[in-house]
Amino acid sequence: MKILITGASSGLGAEFARQYANDENELILLARREDKLYSLRHELFEKVKSIEIIVTDLREFIPLQTKIAHLEDLDVIILNAGVSLGHSGEMASIEEFKRLYDVNVLANHAILEVLLPKLQKRKRGTIVFISSLASLFSMPSSKVYSSSKRALNAYAEGLRYKYKKDNIKVLNILPGFIRSELTDKNEFSMPFFLETEVGVRRMIQAIKKEKEFYAFPKRFYYTIRFLNLLPSFIRHQIVEKFSFK
Numbered sequence: 001m002k003i004l005i006t007g008a009s010s011g012l013g014a015e016f017a018r019q020y021a022n023d024e025n026e027l028i029l030l031a032r033r034e035d036k037l038y039s040l041r042h043e044l045f046e047k048v049k050s051i052e053i054i055v056t057d058l059r060e061f062i063p064l065q066t067k068i069a070h071l072e073d074l075d076v077i078i079l080n081a082g083v084s085l086g087h088s089g090e091m092a093s094i095e096e097f098k099r100l101y102d103v104n105v106l107a108n109h110a111i112l113e114v115l116l117p118k119l120q121k122r123k124r125g126t127i128v129f130i131s132s133l134a135s136l137f138s139m140p141s142s143k144v145y146s147s148s149k150r151a152l153n154a155y156a157e158g159l160r161y162k163y164k165k166d167n168i169k170v171l172n173i174l175p176g177f178i179r180s181e182l183t184d185k186n187e188f189s190m191p192f193f194l195e196t197e198v199g200v201r202r203m204i205q206a207i208k209k210e211k212e213f214y215a216f217p218k219r220f221y222y223t224i225r226f227l228n229l230l231p232s233f234i235r236h237q238i239v240e241k242f243s244f245k
């Protein structure tokens with residue numbers, strides 16, 4: 001398989017690369033940190049059929065589109081790159097808000113604007129969005145991040161309906177807390193926490209089974225669903241008590 005992974009320089013993206021590294025797979029790894037990408041390439045070089053590095057900033061849409069324009073015959077596109085503003089609970093500045101949306105939402109569209117027509121032409125391909133369980137429940141301390149991931153859910157859903165006839169699978173994965181640079185910054189105790197290797201293994205299984213919606217760990221997902229069924233004044237009390245600060 002030929003697989004593009006965004007945000008491959010650390011965390012879940014780097015682990016996707018490690019777990020997909022075998023002699024049948026061609027990997028294309030995209031992120032900004034060149035040193036991290038090249039050291040991953042060095043680590044995986046002998047295991048994979050081929051490995052290409054694309055160093056680019058996802059917020060710069062035109063250079064991004066230029067740098068991916070040559071990609072052909074992709075089987076899987078894993079739109080994994082994402083940023084959070086932490087859990088300070090402070091009001092984000094408009095600049096921070098925009099930067100987050102550029103990476104978590106708009107860059108994905110910039111990529112698909114270039115690559116989707118190619119999948120459409122081939123009548124095959126899988127697009128995987130890495131959303132978050134945070135998209136289903138917005139805490140006061142992570143409202144910008146949650147809203148970006150909820151936007152991603154809606155975008156993924158629309159794409160899925162639109163491109164089904166072209167045999168393009170659109171999968172949406174909503175992980176809970178998994179060890180990465182993003183969660184290393186969290187100073188609170190993270191419920192249902194998973195190690196990177198375990199979390200990514202589960203996501204790869206879900207991709208293999210072509211699950212259109214995969215939210216995990218299940219106990220965390222069902223807890224959130226239950227919370228969402230409660231009357232809003234009770235939810236409010238729970239949020240006040242457990243807000244991650």
Ligand SMILES: NC(=O)c1ccc[n+]([C@@H]2O[C@H](COP(=O)([O-])OP(=O)(O)OC[C@H]3O[C@@H](n4cnc5c(N)ncnc54)[C@H](OP(=O)(O)O)[C@@H]3O)[C@@H](O)[C@H]2O)c1
Pocket residue numbers: 006007008009010011012013030031032033034036056057058059080081082083103130131132133174175176177178179180181182183
């Ligand atoms: N870890 C969790 O618990 C968890 C839970 C739910 C969802 N997620 C989602 O999983 C995805 C991966 O996150 P992670 O936990 O693995 O975090 P991470 O270790 O911080 O990785 C984020 C990746 O995104 C890349 N990235 C960020 N800004 C970029 C930019 N402007 N241009 C290009 N690449 C950029 C980073 O690369 P460079 O810095 O090198 O550019 C890095 O490779 C994110 O979408 C996150 O929201 C994570």
